[in-house]
Amino acid sequence: GQNIDQPTEMTATEGAIVQINCTYQTSGFNGLFWYQQHAGEAPTFLSYNVLDGLEEKGRFSSFLSRSKGYSYLLLKELQMKDSASYLCAVRDNYGQNFVFGPGTRLSVLP
Amino acid sequence: ETGVTQTPRHLVMGMTNKKSLKCEQHLGHNAMYWYKQSAKKPLELMFVYSLEERVENNSVPSRFSPECPNSSHLFLHLHTLQPEDSALYLCASSPDRGQGAVGEKLFFGSGTQLSVL
Numbered sequence: 001g002q003n004i005d006q007p008t009e010m011t012a013t014e015g016a017i018v019q020i021n022c023t024y025q026t027s028g029f030n031g032l033f034w035y036q037q038h039a040g041e042a043p044t045f046l047s048y049n050v051l052d053g054l055e056e057k058g059r060f061s062s063f064l065s066r067s068k069g070y071s072y073l074l075l076k077e078l079q080m081k082d083s084a085s086y087l088c089a090v091r092d093n094y095g096q097n098f099v100f101g102p103g104t105r106l107s108v109l110p
Numbered sequence: 111e112t113g114v115t116q117t118p119r120h121l122v123m124g125m126t127n128k129k130s131l132k133c134e135q136h137l138g139h140n141a142m143y144w145y146k147q148s149a150k151k152p153l154e155l156m157f158v159y160s161l162e163e164r165v166e167n168n169s170v171p172s173r174f175s176p177e178c179p180n181s182s183h184l185f186l187h188l189h190t191l192q193p194e195d196s197a198l199y200l201c202a203s204s205p206d207r208g209q210g211a212v213g214e215k216l217f218f219g220s221g222t223q224l225s226v227l
Contacts, residue, residue: 004152033215042114042200042218050213087153091214096141096160096206098216100153 002026004101006088011107012078020073020104022088034062034073035087037103043087046073075106083108113137116201116219123191124227131186131222133201141206142184143216144176147198159184160206191226198223 004024012018024032031050035043049055049064049071061074075082088101114135123129135142144156158166159178173195175187184201202216 008150031213035216035218040220040223042220043216044218045215048213048215089153089216096143096158096165096204097155098143099155100145102150102152 002090002092002099004088004090004099006086006101006104008102009105009107011109014078014080014108014110016078017074017076018078018106020075020086020088020106022071022073022101024069024071024088024090024099024101026090026092026099028092029066030091032062032064032071033089033091033098034060034071035089037085037087039084046086078108080108080110082106114201114203114217114219116199116222118222119220120223120225122225122227123188125191125193127191128187128189130188131199131201131224133184133186133219135182135184135201135203135217137203137205137217139203139205139217140181141204142178142181143202143204144184144186145200145202147200147221149197153200157186188224191224193226196224196226 006022034046037043047062054063059076064071085103085105087103089098117132141160143158146154156170157176162178177185198221200221201219
């Protein structure tokens with residue numbers, strides 16, 4: 001079956017670092033994606049991993065371990081505008097199938 | 111602006127009504143998707159079209175009927191819905207350059223917030 005797990009909610013302080021974990025069990029694997037979704041808005045693409053290791057994009061980094069079925073999204077120098085839901089998604093081998101986790105709702109406090 | 115436009119943004123309908131959701135993408139993508147997003151649940155894939163041909167249909171009730179007249183437009187026709195169908199309906203598109211393509215990501219519209227009374 002297809003299963004992706006993430007913590008439901010997290011809270012962090014402005015200026016801090018937060019790590020959002022994602023574990024997955026899918027029938028195939030063709031990349032792991034992280035999306036950010038503000039309330040009432042479209043999910044927007046943050047990062048992508050297909051090989052093991054760390055991908056860095058400014059304040060955001062994402063890590064993948066395929067053998068462990070594990071990824072994390074690291075957000076540095078948190079800002080209030082980073083308060084949002086963060087969605088972990090895996091694209092399986094069958095073309096267009098993207099499987100999503102439940103999302104992690106991050107609250108950044110002053 | 112992601113290049114994917116959905117209308118309407120909000121919709122309230124009774125259980126006996128018939129309505130349609132519309133999605134349009136201006137990205138030249140080949141695949142279009144309908145996802146359902148309910149509170150505290152993962153995004154659920156409903157339908158996928160690739161080059162106007164339906165390639166995924168995840169056991170969605172027949173009261174939801176998709177239509178893809180061309181690769182830029184996607185509709186979701188709704189009839190005799192139930193209150194539990196109330197959710198955010200998201201449309202997305204992707205390049206879909208073939209199964210060997212890597213890094214292809216979804217581009218989402220802002221969604222239609224549907225309330226069924």
